[in-house]
Amino acid sequence: MATKTESVSISTAKCPECGGKRIIKDYERGELLCGSCGLIIAENIEDMGPEWRAFDAEQKGKRARGGAPIKYMRPNKGLVTEIDQYNRDIRGAKISPRKQAQLYRIRKWHKRVSIATSMERNLVIALAELDRVASSLGLPENIKESAALLYRRAVKEELIRGRLIESVVAAVIYAICRMQGIPRTLDEISKASGIEKKEIGRAYRFIKIELDVDVPLTDPSQYVPKFATALRLGGSVQEEAIKLIKKSLRKGLISGRGPTGVAAAALYIASAMFGEKRTQKEVADVAGVTEVTIRNRYRELKKELGLKVNL
DNA sequence: AAGACGAAAGTGGTTGA
DNA sequence: TCAACAACTTTCGTCTT
Numbered sequence: 001m002a003t004k005t006e007s008v009s010i011s012t013a014k015c016p017e018c019g020g021k022r023i024i025k026d027y028e029r030g031e032l033l034c035g036s037c038g039l040i041i042a043e044n045i046e047d048m049g050p051e052w053r054a055f056d057a058e059q060k061g062k063r064a065r066g067g068a069p070i071k072y073m074r075p076n077k078g079l080v081t082e083i084d085q086y087n088r089d090i091r092g093a094k095i096s097p098r099k100q101a102q103l104y105r106i107r108k109w110h111k112r113v114s115i116a117t118s119m120e121r122n123l124v125i126a127l128a129e130l131d132r133v134a135s136s137l138g139l140p141e142n143i144k145e146s147a148a149l150l151y152r153r154a155v156k157e158e159l160i161r162g163r164l165i166e167s168v169v170a171a172v173i174y175a176i177c178r179m180q181g182i183p184r185t186l187d188e189i190s191k192a193s194g195i196e197k198k199e200i201g202r203a204y205r206f207i208k209i210e211l212d213v214d215v216p217l218t219d220p221s222q223y224v225p226k227f228a229t230a231l232r233l234g235g236s237v238q239e240e241a242i243k244l245i246k247k248s249l250r251k252g253l254i255s256g257r258g259p260t261g262v263a264a265a266a267l268y269i270a271s272a273m274f275g276e277k278r279t280q281k282e283v284a285d286v287a288g289v290t291e292v293t294i295r296n297r298y299r300e301l302k303k304e305l306g307l308k309v310n311l
Numbered sequence: 312a313a314g315a316c317g318a319a320a321g322t323g324g325t326t327g328a
Numbered sequence: 329t330c331a332a333c334a335a336c337t338t339t340c341g342t343c344t345t
């Protein structure tokens with residue numbers, strides 16, 4: 001993919017520390033920070049590389065909280081302080097009941113605070129990643145918003161456990177795109193996020209089941225404008241392609257077929273009908289399928305619809 | 312010579328016992 | 329957990345323009 005400058009859009013972001021909406025982009029220092037409490041949300045915001053999440057949360061408010069920089073993938077490692085549950089002091093002597101009660105309370109709150117902050121950290125990383133991937137895919141604000149919401153639900157239900165944050169973010173984006181009818185293939189999201197397709201698929205399936213979101217299956221015609229643009233095909237060709245898809249949907253159904261393949265075949269036929277023929281290879285490339293698949297779909301469409309197309 | 316076609320074998324993921 | 333299965337890909341030989 002060609003390098004281009006990305007303006008990181010942050011209007012969906014909220015400060016994970018104080019909830020403030022006023023987020024400041026400091027381009028001189030390349031930082032994203034909260035206007036109310038000064039929390040640095042992300043550094044190196046101009047940098048597209050995968051390792052840009054180097055990151056250091058610091059609160060300038062009342063409760064001073066500091067420590068080592070948080071490592072990339074493991075929000076809790078290196079920061080936890082364990083308070084064990086055996087009521088002995090360091091020399092092994094018993095601790096008075098009164099002290100025990102105090103220790104119990106300390107442990108309790110320690111745990112609560114740890115969980116809260118680890119969730120915050122998780123969100124900070126995830127939202128930055130979400131923004132990066134969504135921008136790189138050219139997705140609109142409302143998609144980011146919905147995706148962020150879904151991700152928060154996933155965090156709340158503690159579904160991120162063994163998973164890479166990035167995988168879940170990618171999966172959430174994929175799910176939201178499908179729900180909103182803005183087609184992005186797993187391939188595209190994989191490329192934008194740097195996560196393998198099957199990883200995203202796995203995370204996607206998981207959150208789909210656990211969060212009980214129902215995602216409609218993709219309508220092939222959603223891909224038509226995108227492919228047509230890439231092939232420089234006009235509006236009338238697109239309309240024809242969509243018409244073909246609708247017709248075959250009503251007929252013997254295209255169920256089970258990959259939506260991209262169907263869209264590609266319809267476009268292929270439509271382009272030929274309008275004398276703006278594109279080769280199977282051209283169509284196949286932009287659709288991310290092979291010529292063989294186009295041929296198979298094309299054959300099916302032709303038979304089902306009784307088309308008299310001579311190419 | 313390039314594009315279209317289709318058969319055959321291989322791949323990765325889903326499903327159901 | 330494993331095997332069957334469907335969709336899709338890869339590869340390759342042949343036909344058409």
